[in-house]
Amino acid sequence: MHKLFVSPEDIIENTVTVSGADVEHLHALRVREGDKMAISDGVGICYDATVTEVRKNSVSFSLTDGHPFENEPKIDITVYCALLKGGSNEDVIKQAVELGANKIVFFSSSNCIAEKREKSEKYAKTARQAAMQSGRDRIPEVVGGVSFNEMIEGLRAADVSAFFHEKAENPFYDVVSSKKDPRSAAFAVGPEGGFTDKEADIAIENGIPVVSLGKRILRAVTAPLCALSVLSCVYDR
Ligand code: SAH
Numbered sequence: 001m002h003k004l005f006v007s008p009e010d011i012i013e014n015t016v017t018v019s020g021a022d023v024e025h026l027h028a029l030r031v032r033e034g035d036k037m038a039i040s041d042g043v044g045i046c047y048d049a050t051v052t053e054v055r056k057n058s059v060s061f062s063l064t065d066g067h068p069f070e071n072e073p074k075i076d077i078t079v080y081c082a083l084l085k086g087g088s089n090e091d092v093i094k095q096a097v098e099l100g101a102n103k104i105v106f107f108s109s110s111n112c113i114a115e116k117r118e119k120s121e122k123y124a125k126t127a128r129q130a131a132m133q134s135g136r137d138r139i140p141e142v143v144g145g146v147s148f149n150e151m152i153e154g155l156r157a158a159d160v161s162a163f164f165h166e167k168a169e170n171p172f173y174d175v176v177s178s179k180k181d182p183r184s185a186a187f188a189v190g191p192e193g194g195f196t197d198k199e200a201d202i203a204i205e206n207g208i209p210v211v212s213l214g215k216r217i218l219r220a221v222t223a224p225l226c227a228l229s230v231l232s233c234v235y236d237r
Contacts (some may be wrong), residue, residue, distance in 0.1 A: 002029060003135050004049075004061075005128065008041045015052070017060040021125070025132065026059045037061065040137050044069060069137035073100040075235045076184040078158065079224050080105050080151045082191035083114040090126045091221045097130035097140050099228035100236060105143040107151040111193030120144045148199065151188055155208045158186035160231075163203035164223055165195050168212040172227060175209045176234050185231055189223040 004026075006016050016039065018026070031037070031051055039049040039061060046069060049061040079101045081092050089106060096104050104127070123142040131139045146154075155161040159182030162172055172187075188203075200210050213226050 003038045003040055003046070003132050003137070005040050005042050005131065005139055008043055008045075011041065011047075011063065014063045015060060016049075016063060017058050019058045023057060023059055025129070026054070031059060038135070039063060040069075042138060046070070046137050071135055071137045073102070073232065073236045075182060075231065076103075077101045077228065077231055078103040078105060078154060078184070078186040079228070080107055080154060080186060080188040081224055082107060082109050082189065082220065083112050083145060084191060084220050085114050088221050089114075089119070089123070092224055093123055093126045093142055094130045095221070095225045096228060097127055097136060098134040099225065100232055101140055101224075101228060102138070103141045103143070105146055105151070105154065107146045107148055107188070109148050109151075109191060109199060110196050112191045113193065114191070148202075152202060152206050152208070155186050155188060155203070156206055158182075158184045160185040161208050162187040162227070163195075163200065163208045163210045164189050164213055164227065165200045165203075165210050166212070166217050167197070167200070168210045170209065170211045172211045172213055172230055173234075175211055176230055182235070185235070187224075187227050189220055189227070192220050 010016050033051050035051045037049045038046055040046045045066040047063040048065045049063050052062050053060040079096045083106045093104055127142050128139050160179045162175055203210050213223055
């Protein structure tokens, strides 16, 4: 079911009215009075909602039962992705949100050819729309651009971490299957030109497993999708 996100303070006596870009989305879905939807407060409760009024610039709902979040993964996953060209960053955001990532962080590395231009607003909008479409309970956070070293620090802080390098031999699955019930996972995917061997050495020096996603070279947009599928198979059943 499509999901709407509101702030807890927007809910007044079991009713809520949305405006702005969400209304465009609801008009596109051809929402009518009496239709049922799910509305998340983004913090902890998801409500069963019924449309009570559809106007040009606003849509109102009455909220009935509230449930604790049910669609969030059991594990907190952060995707570190090198800044990519064209619209590829947006593609990574969409797919990562659908596949259960909790945070998507873009970083710069030696072979990045993408311009380092912050598009935080656009990224946040893409994450919000993907969360609505895929029925997430929470909107994942997107961070525009951190350094390679900050990415390494982020990987170090996670219970399960991986640095993907097409020259690596150890399979990602071996890292994942050797950790029981981790609370967090984080992995890094390189840019179109890949990571340099020196960058892979820095990961190794920091105790981060440098691992493979198989014998074929995946595009930078495909690698996060593959890694998230493995994580959800193992930890989110
Ligand atoms: N340097 C390569 C392609 C890089 S692919 C070339 O130009 O031929 C972009 C990123 O996807 C890599 O940096 C890596 O993080 C990830 N990746 C792609 N295929 C992979 C594989 N088989 N195993 C591990 N990581 C992979």
